[in-house]
Amino acid sequence: MNHCxxxxxxxxxxxxxxxxxxxxxxxxxxxxxxxxVVTPKY
Amino acid sequence: MERQKWxxxxxASNIFLAAxxxxxxxxxxxxxxxxxxxxxxxxxxxxxxxxxRYLLYHSVLRRGVFWYYLEMSELRPIVEEENVTPCTxxxxxxxxxxxxxxxxRKKRIHLEVFHVLSDGTGALWFFEDVLKEYIFLRYPxxxxxxxxxxxxxxxxxxxxxxxxxxxxxxxxxxxxxARSAYRSVVKTSKRAGRVAIHFGKKTSRYVRPSLKPMRxxxxxxxxxxEKTPDQRPRVVELSLPLQQVLPLARQQNVSLMIYLTALFFxxxxxxxxxxxxxxxxxxxxxxxxxxxxxxxxxxxxxxxTYLEYTYGQTEDTIEAICENLNSQLxxxxxxxxxxxxxxxxxxxxxxPFGRVVLRPIKDVILKGINRLNNRHLTVAISNLGKVxxxxxxxxxxxxxxxxxxxxxxxxxxxSYQDCLTVTFTSPFVDTAIQQAFVRLLSAQxxxxxxxxxxxxxxxxxxxxx
Ligand SMILES: [Zn+2]
Numbered sequence: 001m002n003h004c005x006x007x008x009x010x011x012x013x014x015x016x017x018x019x020x021x022x023x024x025x026x027x028x029x030x031x032x033x034x035x036x037v038v039t040p041k042y
Numbered sequence: 043m044e045r046q047k048w049x050x051x052x053x054a055s056n057i058f059l060a061a062x063x064x065x066x067x068x069x070x071x072x073x074x075x076x077x078x079x080x081x082x083x084x085x086x087x088x089x090x091x092x093x094x095r096y097l098l099y100h101s102v103l104r105r106g107v108f109w110y111y112l113e114m115s116e117l118r119p120i121v122e123e124e125n126v127t128p129c130t131x132x133x134x135x136x137x138x139x140x141x142x143x144x145x146x147r148k149k150r151i152h153l154e155v156f157h158v159l160s161d162g163t164g165a166l167w168f169f170e171d172v173l174k175e176y177i178f179l180r181y182p183x184x185x186x187x188x189x190x191x192x193x194x195x196x197x198x199x200x201x202x203x204x205x206x207x208x209x210x211x212x213x214x215x216x217x218x219x220a221r222s223a224y225r226s227v228v229k230t231s232k233r234a235g236r237v238a239i240h241f242g243k244k245t246s247r248y249v250r251p252s253l254k255p256m257r258x259x260x261x262x263x264x265x266x267x268e269k270t271p272d273q274r275p276r277v278v279e280l281s282l283p284l285q286q287v288l289p290l291a292r293q294q295n296v297s298l299m300i301y302l303t304a305l306f307f308x309x310x311x312x313x314x315x316x317x318x319x320x321x322x323x324x325x326x327x328x329x330x331x332x333x334x335x336x337x338x339x340x341x342x343x344x345x346x347t348y349l350e351y352t353y354g355q356t357e358d359t360i361e362a363i364c365e366n367l368n369s370q371l372x373x374x375x376x377x378x379x380x381x382x383x384x385x386x387x388x389x390x391x392x393x394p395f396g397r398v399v400l401r402p403i404k405d406v407i408l409k410g411i412n413r414l415n416n417r418h419l420t421v422a423i424s425n426l427g428k429v430x431x432x433x434x435x436x437x438x439x440x441x442x443x444x445x446x447x448x449x450x451x452x453x454x455x456x457s458y459q460d461c462l463t464v465t466f467t468s469p470f471v472d473t474a475i476q477q478a479f480v481r482l483l484s485a486q487x488x489x490x491x492x493x494x495x496x497x498x499x500x501x502x503x504x505x506x507x
Binding site for chain 1: 480496
């Protein structure tokens with residue numbers, strides 16, 4: 001899971017940048033056990 | 043004689059049908075994240091079992107010359123792996139199909155329901171039952187090896203929850219299960235002699251009266267933006283620890299729902315460049331009438347209340363907004379106000395307009411009424427409250443989710459154990475409001491975890507990498 005330092009929120013899913021503020025994400029290695037995608041990417 | 047297998051659609055549900063569009067399908071979704079990957083075979087068996095108990099869910103929607111009606115069908119639901127966007131339309135006038143679907147993907151189980159069939163609370167009963175059956179079938183060893191005392195306790199807990207709706211009154215026929223909740227409440231009340239109800243009020247009562255005087259004086263802010271390319275909703279799912287958010291609401295002496303609504307208003311004001319200093323934000327809030335009137339109906343049984351806040355009248359602090367919204371909500375939930383609203387809903391059920399006007403004409407009128415009501419609405423919220431499961435089952439469910447198709451930005455909230463899930467859905471690509479909402483929470487020290495779906499071609503492309 002990634003972290004957005006501007007939103008101060010953990011961001012789930014496969015995002016290159018924060019989907020909320022478009023800022024850079026800090027890559028974190030610890031993975032949450034949950035399914036990381038809210039809706040499938042079709 | 044063969045028992046009747048159809049029920050005329052109630053007026054309260056008719057409005058959902060008239061208001062449904064390609065982007066706002068009037069479908070809502072309940073989801074559960076399980077501890078392990080979903081076993082589709084077990085899920086199908088669980089669904090089959092529960093489906094047999096819920097005759098309402100056997101309904102298909104048919105069109106007649108004068109009205110729509112729910113007809114009991116012989117169709118059987120099949121669980122499917124999720125491969126469409128959330129809340130895809132469930133009703134197509136030219137197809138005979140069930141008004142709900144059960145989907146799964148990885149660890150998640152979803153129930154999607156067309157609002158014409160049931161409201162969030164009614165659907166939650168069905169969903170809870172499916173999850174309980176699923177857990178029984180998926181982990182049989184855990185329940186067969188239970189000591190007798192624990193089995194008894196669990197039996198009691200189950201009895202306290204899902205079964206009560208049915209065992210109270212015995213098995214229902216299709217027409218009983220599908221009958222309008224507003225008509226059922228009349229039947230019960232008449233028997234008990236508790237409520238005086240007046241029928242046959244004018245159709246104009248469909249139009250929200252509370253907004254009439256407001257139109258001249260206030261400018262209700264409406265959110266505009268670029269719509270998602272294929273009309274899928276933008277979903278922003280926030281997971282929040284209850285123990286961190288509850289104290290914030292308590293500090294303001296308001297409920298969690300009011301506190302989060304105040305933050306939503308602030309997020310809108312902060313991020314909307316065309317927001318004027320004296321604009322009013324209006325939110326619609328469905329109120330579950332089962333809290334106030336005895337009803338075991340799984341049909342729509344709620345009343346919508348509208349809360350508003352006009353900026354620039356006083357110091358626009360979170361405290362002030364919370365206090366203002368809270369007193370409006372309290373006032374709208376007074377016995378008198380609730381009674382008035384229920385009477386109006388019941389009156390609309392007994393209004394002859396619904397029976398004698400041709401259906402296509404009625405569709406046009408209801409669409410017009412819906413448009414009028416929406417003109418003075420900024421956002422919507424919906425709260426399903428806290429859900430619990432019997433002790434032994436708790437660890438098999440990690441989190442619950444609730445979201446809805448939308449015509450305007452909205453959030454739906456539900457909590458389970460220590461996790462509050464607030465899911466925003468919006469017809470727009472932009473996430474500035476949701477981002478501001480997150481910032482307001484994280485600035486208070488709340489640990490926010492956000493999951494956002496990809497909606498634009500670019501996002502979808504990047505997500506595949
Ligand atoms: Zn961010």
